Amino acid sequence: MQAEYDNQNIFARILRGELPCFKIYEDADTIAFMDIMPQTDGHALVVPKEQAVDLFGLSEAGAAAAIKSTQRVARAVREAFQPDGMVITQFNGVAAGQTVPHIHFHIVPRYADQPIRGHAREQQDMAVLKEHAERVIAALAKLPA
Template identity: 55%
Template sequence: MSLSGSYDDQNIFAKILRGEAPCVKIFEDDAVIAFMDIFPQSPGHCLVVPKEPARNLLEMTPDASAAAIQRVQNLARAVETALEPDGIVVTQFNGGPAGQTVFHIHFHIIPRWEDVPLGRHGGGQADMDELKAQAGKIAAALD
């Protein structure tokens, strides 16, 4: 069984990359776009979405994956500075059985605090004003 399949350019992240769907943007450059997850597992949960049209990490070119992980690291540092969590989870899923629900490569950065349970992804949409405030704090902390 292969994790490869045909890339669907109508997935929500492809639409966000083309400006056809909204997002609460934190950062964008030639390699990625980073924005707030509207169904967060924790306050400050954000996504880094590479611009390369790949379903998952296994389909990315080495240059695009290297650029993406550099941006993931920079954004995780900004989340740490801006929100001061006790820890940060960085995840990336490859294939439906692994938990991937949007089939465009993306990385989750999820701040964690002691004694605060992690919410269920997709459990409820966040307040947009809160997301915008969090995005502003994180963006201000970027190098």
């Protein structure tokens, strides 16, 4: 059963410009920004602009746009942070770990010598997030259009 969309969720409010974020990418269909409670350095989120709680409520066009943006942002994160690996996830429902009821994709760099922090546990220092966003933006600028 599909959950009803709550247009007061934090990502809906970010999309409307009511809340700030460290935006790293935006196109007609998606926005990407740094996760304020990152699991690792460089943890970014890609959020479709379409109002959908999860993958099951997202249109095919919205899903295609989200994957395209996720791939582009992941390439930039990889260039900016040079991780040993990358985890890209998307949770559907609270039982699966979804903490915001708006579909989104996590881009989580993994480093061989660093443990992963808990999901949605500790807010990152804003100056660090700003610096991380600047690194990803610079890497995005180097990617072909």
